[in-house]
Amino acid sequence: MNGFIDLAKTLDWSPLWISLKTGVVATIISFFLGLWAARKVIRRDYRVKSILDGILTLPMVLPPTVAGFFLLLIFSRRRPFGIFLNDTFDIQVVHTWLGCIIAATVIAFPLMYRNARAAFEQIDANLVYAGRTLGMSEFSIFWRIVVPTAGPGIASGTILTFARAMGEYGATSMLAGNIPGKTGTVSQRIAMVIQDGDYLTAGFWVVIVLIIAFFAIFLINMITGKHMKNVRKW
Amino acid sequence: MKRLHADIHRRIGGFDLNVLIESDASRIGILGESGSGKSMTLKSIAGIEAVDSGHIEVDGRVLYDSSEKIDLKPQKRNVGYMFQNYALFPTMSVLKNVMAGLGKRNEENRSRAMDMLKRFRMDGYEDKLPGELSGGQQQRVALARIMVTDPALILLDEPYSALDSYLRDRMQVEMLEMLEDYTGQVVMVSHSRDELYRFSEELFIVSEGQIIRHGETKSVFRDPEHEIAARLTGCKNFSAARTVDEHTVEASDWGVTLKLEREIPSDITSIGYRAHCFEPVWGERQENCIRFDLLRTDDLPFEKNYYIRTVNDDSPVCWFVQGEEQRIIDERGLPDYLKIKEEQVLLLKQ
Numbered sequence: 188m189n190g191f192i193d194l195a196k197t198l199d200w201s202p203l204w205i206s207l208k209t210g211v212v213a214t215i216i217s218f219f220l221g222l223w224a225a226r227k228v229i230r231r232d233y234r235v236k237s238i239l240d241g242i243l244t245l246p247m248v249l250p251p252t253v254a255g256f257f258l259l260l261i262f263s264r265r266r267p268f269g270i271f272l273n274d275t276f277d278i279q280v281v282h283t284w285l286g287c288i289i290a291a292t293v294i295a296f297p298l299m300y301r302n303a304r305a306a307f308e309q310i311d312a313n314l315v316y317a318g319r320t321l322g323m324s325e326f327s328i329f330w331r332i333v334v335p336t337a338g339p340g341i342a343s344g345t346i347l348t349f350a351r352a353m354g355e356y357g358a359t360s361m362l363a364g365n366i367p368g369k370t371g372t373v374s375q376r377i378a379m380v381i382q383d384g385d386y387l388t389a390g391f392w393v394v395i396v397l398i399i400a401f402f403a404i405f406l407i408n409m410i411t412g413k414h415m416k417n418v419r420k421w
Numbered sequence: 422m423k424r425l426h427a428d429i430h431r432r433i434g435g436f437d438l439n440v441l442i443e444s445d446a447s448r449i450g451i452l453g454e455s456g457s458g459k460s461m462t463l464k465s466i467a468g469i470e471a472v473d474s475g476h477i478e479v480d481g482r483v484l485y486d487s488s489e490k491i492d493l494k495p496q497k498r499n500v501g502y503m504f505q506n507y508a509l510f511p512t513m514s515v516l517k518n519v520m521a522g523l524g525k526r527n528e529e530n531r532s533r534a535m536d537m538l539k540r541f542r543m544d545g546y547e548d549k550l551p552g553e554l555s556g557g558q559q560q561r562v563a564l565a566r567i568m569v570t571d572p573a574l575i576l577l578d579e580p581y582s583a584l585d586s587y588l589r590d591r592m593q594v595e596m597l598e599m600l601e602d603y604t605g606q607v608v609m610v611s612h613s614r615d616e617l618y619r620f621s622e623e624l625f626i627v628s629e630g631q632i633i634r635h636g637e638t639k640s641v642f643r644d645p646e647h648e649i650a651a652r653l654t655g656c657k658n659f660s661a662a663r664t665v666d667e668h669t670v671e672a673s674d675w676g677v678t679l680k681l682e683r684e685i686p687s688d689i690t691s692i693g694y695r696a697h698c699f700e701p702v703w704g705e706r707q708e709n710c711i712r713f714d715l716l717r718t719d720d721l722p723f724e725k726n727y728y729i730r731t732v733n734d735d736s737p738v739c740w741f742v743q744g745e746e747q748r749i750i751d752e753r754g755l756p757d758y759l760k761i762k763e764e765q766v767l768l769l770k771q
Binding site for chain 2: 311314318321322332
């Protein structure tokens, strides 16, 4: 126990902040992108829907290293798009914090999209029709009726997205690398210190990750549970 | 001059909708079975269901015209629509629901919404969520939410189907009261003849995507002209008809030849007779009588249903007896014949 306390005093806390920052930014991007994609996809007929849905869900099903491979292919500074970004906008993705965000967003986005889509599909279409006949704009129908009604599903999607984005390892290590203080996330730090045989530091980070993960799930249950009061038990 | 004109053509899957609703009545009814296209007609007028071709005009304003390529968004149609399940926004309070169609959430709109809630005796409930209200209260809020936007036309889609039977009776009366001050036209769609008989001045009967009969409500009930229309207005007894001469027709399923004073059109295919309209006859057989050969009896709270065997075993004739008439039968015993009264005979086409 004393070892833990000593460790906490001398520890480099940067991985936690990098992970949290990455998680927050990736969640915000995924949130809007996921809602937007879900709304677009549910309006398509089922054939287009299955194809779009497959593409949007792929990053969740693929091994993160495969996603990382594709991301490198796109953003590498030796590839056309990477060169274009670097030369035109002075933007570098590989081995930067931006890489962390992109990797985490790509991997976590499907969780947001799928949860939002499932929640939207449960919505009574009459609510939207009623909004229209009452003269409400599509924008305000979406933000004032659809999103609040789909609230619990969207909330749990957001939290899952955050948890997944924070814990991302595979694609991040390939695209952003593990540069301490810059792209070194908690998951990468754990892998690194274990390679050095430092189980105490690894254990310390594991505990922190466990606490955050449990808190996320607890939060989901609190939010969705409030709306489930009237559901009959079986 | 208020006038609804809705000429709607739509083909979807194997279903064809071709209806023309044209009326200047303030209360219009559309009667039809589920799947007949009556709800689709209503949704097309509101613009929430697409139309292939036609012309929709409310109060002199064209909402849709395929040849002129006019197709106003539902937001621009100024048509109020009450959904079967009321479609109140579940996460908004009653007051916010009523304000939803008013745009800005300012003090002026707030007081307009409150006035409307007061008019519908829903003040005091403004902070409740729709889920906390009873069915009847939800309906009042739904109507308040529509009325506050001052629509040119109100559409009611099976407004009582979500209510239990006690509330249904009460809300039918209440609905007429709530709409009393409304000067625009109201269209109600229903499969219930009672609701529409009470509500509408002009009635359209729709079957398989076609209007098969329309006219002043009472005259449609008096003479439905069409077998399906007769069935929808509650006629229970039908027989195939074979015209013998201008005043004689054979009701072959009942095994009786009817002699009528009025002239019988040669194109009729069946005869309808309402179950409440038979006249019991004891003793001698009279003209236009069928033999009272009892098959079975059903007891209902306020009436007795007698089923009488006929030539056609598949379609016994039903005779519904209430009150005074039942007392006479209890005294004199079951009649020997049932007389078909000429003025109640419905001459029908397929």
